[in-house]
Amino acid sequence: MADLARLSINQATTREQHSLAEAIAAYAGAGVTGISIWRDKLDECGLDEAVRMVQDHGLRVSGLCRAGQFPGGDAASRQASIDDSLLAVDQAVALGADCLIVVAGGLPRGSKDLAGARSMIRDGLGAVLPHARAAGMPVAIEPLHPMYAAERCAINTLGQALDLCDELGPGVGVAVDVYHLWWDPDLQAQIDRAGERVLAYHVCDWLVPTTDLLLDRGMMGDGVIDIPQISAWVEDSGYDGLIEVEIFSAGNWWKRPGDEVVRACRERIQSAV
Amino acid sequence: MADLARLSINQATTREQHSLAEAIAAYAGAGVTGISIWRDKLDECGLDEAVRMVQDHGLRVSGLCRAGQFPGGDAASRQASIDDSLLAVDQAVALGADCLIVVAGGLPRGSKDLAGARSMIRDGLGAVLPHARAAGMPVAIEPLHPMYAAERCAINTLGQALDLCDELGPGVGVAVDVYHLWWDPDLQAQIDRAGERVLAYHVCDWLVPTTDLLLDRGMMGDGVIDIPQISAWVEDSGYDGLIEVEIFSAGNWWKRPGDEVVRACRERIQSAV
Numbered sequence: 281m282a283d284l285a286r287l288s289i290n291q292a293t294t295r296e297q298h299s300l301a302e303a304i305a306a307y308a309g310a311g312v313t314g315i316s317i318w319r320d321k322l323d324e325c326g327l328d329e330a331v332r333m334v335q336d337h338g339l340r341v342s343g344l345c346r347a348g349q350f351p352g353g354d355a356a357s358r359q360a361s362i363d364d365s366l367l368a369v370d371q372a373v374a375l376g377a378d379c380l381i382v383v384a385g386g387l388p389r390g391s392k393d394l395a396g397a398r399s400m401i402r403d404g405l406g407a408v409l410p411h412a413r414a415a416g417m418p419v420a421i422e423p424l425h426p427m428y429a430a431e432r433c434a435i436n437t438l439g440q441a442l443d444l445c446d447e448l449g450p451g452v453g454v455a456v457d458v459y460h461l462w463w464d465p466d467l468q469a470q471i472d473r474a475g476e477r478v479l480a481y482h483v484c485d486w487l488v489p490t491t492d493l494l495l496d497r498g499m500m501g502d503g504v505i506d507i508p509q510i511s512a513w514v515e516d517s518g519y520d521g522l523i524e525v526e527i528f529s530a531g532n533w534w535k536r537p538g539d540e541v542v543r544a545c546r547e548r549i550q551s552a553v
Numbered sequence: 554m555a556d557l558a559r560l561s562i563n564q565a566t567t568r569e570q571h572s573l574a575e576a577i578a579a580y581a582g583a584g585v586t587g588i589s590i591w592r593d594k595l596d597e598c599g600l601d602e603a604v605r606m607v608q609d610h611g612l613r614v615s616g617l618c619r620a621g622q623f624p625g626g627d628a629a630s631r632q633a634s635i636d637d638s639l640l641a642v643d644q645a646v647a648l649g650a651d652c653l654i655v656v657a658g659g660l661p662r663g664s665k666d667l668a669g670a671r672s673m674i675r676d677g678l679g680a681v682l683p684h685a686r687a688a689g690m691p692v693a694i695e696p697l698h699p700m701y702a703a704e705r706c707a708i709n710t711l712g713q714a715l716d717l718c719d720e721l722g723p724g725v726g727v728a729v730d731v732y733h734l735w736w737d738p739d740l741q742a743q744i745d746r747a748g749e750r751v752l753a754y755h756v757c758d759w760l761v762p763t764t765d766l767l768l769d770r771g772m773m774g775d776g777v778i779d780i781p782q783i784s785a786w787v788e789d790s791g792y793d794g795l796i797e798v799e800i801f802s803a804g805n806w807w808k809r810p811g812d813e814v815v816r817a818c819r820e821r822i823q824s825a826v
Binding site: 387391392393394398425426427429430431434436437440462463464465486488489490493504505506 | 660664665666667671698699700702703704707709710713735736737738759761762763766776777778779
């Protein structure tokens, strides 16, 4: 099971309990090594203040969530997503993040052109990558579960994300999230193919039953994903970075005290990851 | 757009409105060519009576739903699924069905062994196929959306289903359902690979937002799937059988009068498929 020293908590896991300042204090106070920061929370706090707090508490930033959402119905909205992603690169650099997470985006409103959306994703990433490379910030494409293809992300398997990496060249890799990928019969082979392009590893669990498409993720060990198996594959790929717990749970974990959630993350990463 | 003469309605589409007898009368009365029958409704009615009604109304049976659910926690439960599937073959033959639909099954209760479940699916199908071949009943593996991998079906892409067909030999093909497969970046290539192994084609739509993992499917045209594009790929594969409308919709279509639903199926297959 995983070493506690590799634990990072994605602040979405205590989104309802903690401001960014409170999350940083709570995680660091509990001896957690890392945090993954969301940009909406960053905007509330201000970048300079966030950088100062992270440094003061000695936290490592495993990722900044998120750039992307590249498809759009017109050129102006597509450019706005690119501009926003360029800003995210700078924010990630300032925070010293291990990578910038990209959630690519789904169908533009009113569109059924999935192939077209995927082309816009490729073009958007292509427009952001030169700046990310120059800034030394690794960009991690996070394939999302196929149930999010319409609204959130049209990159839905690790193989598809790696095909995109192959096309885009250096400076871009993948975030492996067990929730999105556990069902894929090709997962082991694609993690192996990814190799050093695995830039992030996210864990939570798939509950049975799952009552909500978005906000019913489980704590590791409470669901049906064989997480230690996937962890072994990720380990074999050479990834030795932080392991990030990211749980959206409107009905359960978001209702519990923040300290209890942090404690559960600490316990479960050692017993169920 | 599709020819009305190719319309079949899966009786699940009016599950809450119609018994099997009522569905047969309603569909045939509206000039619908085919019906797909569920075995729970068949059991209520009795096989002989169902065969008589289908013949009296001149309906073609596009499929019998369903055999499968092969993974089980012990040998006895696995054998029970095989026995039940063998019975389903005989029922499909009696009904003159175009194929027997297999929904393979997910993880046994308490198990996280997805690869093991997939092995059980292969073994279960292997035990059923000799009888199906001898009876001349084509078996259609229906890959289900990855969000059903845990509880319903661990066959989640068309490529995976075809790999299984390759392994199992003659007498087995696939059911292509746009709801389960529309997101797959490899879909066109896999439909092309399937060729004459496409045994059934199912349509409905993916709604935005989707509020329930199971019971919130849309009528064709109300969602984001480019159904005519997928229909063209299926056509190119050589499939010229019935096109089956299968909609689970607790919040909308199941609440409307059955005749209105049948009318919508007739209209939409011509305008949106």
